[in-house]
Amino acid sequence: MIPFGGVSMRAGTPARITVVPCGFEVSTTFYQGTRFGPRRLLEASTEMELFDLELGFSPWDGGITTLEEPPLSDSAGPVVDALASVIGEQLDAGLFPLLLGGEHTVAVGGARAVAPRVPGVGFLHVDAHADYRFTYHDNPLNHACAARRLSELGPVVMAGIRSVSAEEWDELRASSDIAVFPAHELRERGWQARVVDALPPVVYLTLDLDGLDPSVIPGVGNPEPGGIGWNEFIILLHELFENRRVVGADICELRPIPGSPQSESAAARIAQRICGLHLRQIHGR
């Protein structure tokens, strides 16, 4: 696998962040292609400036390693288990895991690694879809159930939701461990602080890229209009890392559109900013 940013870690740099690609895709229901997401994101990351102008440094100076993909399988169980294991090893080594999907199911692997190691961890779930079905097509590890599985491990705060079934919505409103910020309630300036305020002190971020508006990232499996804009999302990331300890993250559901690098370029920039914000958090820069 191409290393994130196209650069291998410099000798002597302490490792801080591990990028874990996982193009798992089995239960995708609409346009397929998220299996190519991690590879295209990593390729796009080699085409961008490594210096982050807004942060004033290059996160690649700070010790980022990219792992090979874990073995993929036709069923989600073994892949989720493999991810939980490899991400658990990174957490035990004091590293920040950044998981690249693949369908949103991979987030369950990240969450199952984090939950037993980080007491009280909560999940920030950015997505167009609630992903709150108990099971879908008889599969509890379908991508449409991702947030439901996370909610079994800790409190969940959802932001950007605009596609939900009536049953999911009834259940979400009845749950005291879940706060939902639908996209139509994110129109006022400063909404990011309200979302972060709803989170516990320690957070794992799960980002389904369709949480952003398809004008920013059209390359997703289930695009929904009315999503979070680029600058609004960057403000959310900053608000999150400035006010909460973030222990890991995933970026899911990138479905590259052949001939248009827009989506993977935006996703690579998000990955870069997450790495930079993590380094700033641990180094206090």
Ligand SMILES: [Mn+2]
């Ligand atoms: Mn989604």
